Amino acid sequence: MIKYQETELDRTFGALADPTRRRFVTELRAGDRTVSQLCEKSAMSLVAVLKHVQILEECGLIRTEKRGRTRVCSFHPEKLQHAESWLAETRSFWTSALHGLNDFLQEDKS
Amino acid sequence: MIKYQETELDRTFGALADPTRRRFVTELRAGDRTVSQLCEKSAMSLVAVLKHVQILEECGLIRTEKRGRTRVCSFHPEKLQHAESWLAETRSFWTSALHGLNDFLQEDKS
DNA sequence: CCTATACTTAACTATATGATTAAGTATCAG
DNA sequence: CTGATACTTAATCATATAGTTAAGTATAGG
Numbered sequence: 001m002i003k004y005q006e007t008e009l010d011r012t013f014g015a016l017a018d019p020t021r022r023r024f025v026t027e028l029r030a031g032d033r034t035v036s037q038l039c040e041k042s043a044m045s046l047v048a049v050l051k052h053v054q055i056l057e058e059c060g061l062i063r064t065e066k067r068g069r070t071r072v073c074s075f076h077p078e079k080l081q082h083a084e085s086w087l088a089e090t091r092s093f094w095t096s097a098l099h100g101l102n103d104f105l106q107e108d109k110s
Numbered sequence: 111m112i113k114y115q116e117t118e119l120d121r122t123f124g125a126l127a128d129p130t131r132r133r134f135v136t137e138l139r140a141g142d143r144t145v146s147q148l149c150e151k152s153a154m155s156l157v158a159v160l161k162h163v164q165i166l167e168e169c170g171l172i173r174t175e176k177r178g179r180t181r182v183c184s185f186h187p188e189k190l191q192h193a194e195s196w197l198a199e200t201r202s203f204w205t206s207a208l209h210g211l212n213d214f215l216q217e218d219k220s
Numbered sequence: 221c222c223t224a225t226a227c228t229t230a231a232c233t234a235t236a237t238g239a240t241t242a243a244g245t246a247t248c249a250g
Numbered sequence: 251c252t253g254a255t256a257c258t259t260a261a262t263c264a265t266a267t268a269g270t271t272a273a274g275t276a277t278a279g280g
Contacts, residue, residue: 009126047271081201157239162238
């Protein structure tokens with residue numbers, strides 16, 4: 001099993017634990033948006049939206065760039081893949097038909 | 111895109127955002143463990159461990175059963191798959207080389 | 221230049237999270 | 251029965267999270 005920086009998965013999963021941030025990711029997946037544009041579809045203040053954007057940016061799921069008086073947000077899926085890999089490895093190993101056998105072999109060794 | 115209960119993904123991602131809980135999931139993946147057994151490998155109190163176990167149980171990632179004075183925890187990967195599906199769909203759509211084309215086609219339809 | 225827009229920063233608030241200690245309950249071992 | 255083990259519950263605490271309002275800065279348009 002590949003070992004990732006503990007804090008990276010913390011941040012990625014933490015960021016995705018909020019429905020607003022997942023909506024933003026979904027929205028940005030379809031194309032770049034300014035902070036105001038993300039705000040339009042949310043029932044919260046621009047300041048609150050900006051904070052979510054900053055959290056997504058800090059964990060690398062999105063990047064932002066200032067253009068004139070707007071800040072444009074874009075989706076960057078690399079960190080999603082790290083989280084997805086963790087889930088896939090954690091789940092697929094277990095799901096494997098060899099699960100029981102593996103248990104047996106490990107106990108045999110110790 | 112399949113739509114899941116908003117709160118389910120909240121809880122699953124929230125549960126996985128903590129390194130202790132990810133360790134427990136990894137540990138339980140290898141076989142059932144009692145709360146004390148999970149506690150042995152953690153630098154925290156049994157009470158703290160139990161709380162993490164309860165969080166994992168509430169979101170369905172594990173189940174627990176009382177046996178005598180011990181509580182045995184077992185891994186249940188179904189909810190992992192829901193989270194994994196969300197990530198895969200969110201990422202793969204974007205990663206696709208057809209991303210730009212897909213955007214164009216969707217705009218064309220509307 | 222002036223004004224509206226689009227952030228940005230600061231201060232504050234309420235609730236959630238992650239941990240603790242202390243005290244209680246239930247069961248297994250002798 | 252008695253004591254140790256394995257939770258379980260309750261009270262508490264510090265910090266983080268998710269939001270708010272208010273005030274400030276910077277830029278596009280007239």
